[in-house]
Amino acid sequence: MQQINFVTIMKQEKHYINSIYYQLEQTAKYCKHLGTQLFQKLDLPVSLDEFSTLDTIKIYGEVCQRDLAKLILKDRPSTGRILNSLEEKGLIKRFADTKNNRLVRKTTLTIEGEKLLDEVTKILKDYFISMPEILSGSKVEELKLKIKEFKEALKEQVEMNI
Amino acid sequence: MQQINFVTIMKQEKHYINSIYYQLEQTAKYCKHLGTQLFQKLDLPVSLDEFSTLDTIKIYGEVCQRDLAKLILKDRPSTGRILNSLEEKGLIKRFADTKNNRLVRKTTLTIEGEKLLDEVTKILKDYFISMPEILSGSKVEELKLKIKEFKEALKEQVEMNI
DNA sequence: ATAATATTGTTGTAAATGCAACAAATTAAT
């Protein structure tokens, strides 16, 4: 089987909107709309961004705000504002800590935060169960792995300035 | 080989940020940054969104603004503003037409628009050629097809209200 | 025929986002 390389593919691309970059962007828009609509329909007390930030903190634990920003791919001001909102809602606690002898602010979920994260995660699962099977599960899983692989490679090429 | 279905996959997802929806969003952010950085670095006379809009008009021809909005997945006001900007720059011409006996505004590229589209498309190609091969070409092509498939299925599930 | 509904494009406004600049504090350089 002949291997067609990336350059060859790009040369064959007559139009940017047929590139994987644009297709990914468009697909992500549908994902974002789907999530936002669900969060509004269910009248949840957090936004989708706040929820995924909670989820990130739960997984990656006590990181400073800048490291969290790098994880959620938002800039430092946006990250700070999301944390302000989560703190006002009593879902996280912030505390001072040091990282390389430098004063930083770290974050943990409160009991209420843990509870909400579990509840909304369950709601999302129930919602996806009620959805028609868009693609067979193994295909989705396979696609997800390929996207992650592509994302990790892309990460090396993009200067994020966070 | 046992087929694992979508529901099974979602049940196994303990965290939203590991879902294909969030992974797609994150990957698209890298794509967006990559493109925006390039357009700024080269000091191009159009934004990435304006360029992809030009490309869309080139492919889909004379469509009304609402149909164009559905293609570029932006709302009607945003679409109108992008067209205003492209018109001010002399890259498109707008003209009145009818669609189902209804007065609509349609768009075509000017000579300058065509020229700029070709030039920037070539610049993008050269840029991608200069990039290291992120993934082997066949893998990227395969991934793109799967993403398109996923996107088309997703489209049926999302009410875009455009 | 009249009213209700739908389509298209625009305007206005509020929210989100990114970016530059800043203050505080530490490390590195000369």
Added chain:
DNA sequence: ATTAATTTGTTGCATTTACAACAATATTAT
């Protein structure tokens, strides 16, 4: 030792974006 550069988090601002409301017009319903 003094200066320069780096890291972290915040504030302010300008751009983008979404969403509701509107005007104009055509279709549909009663």
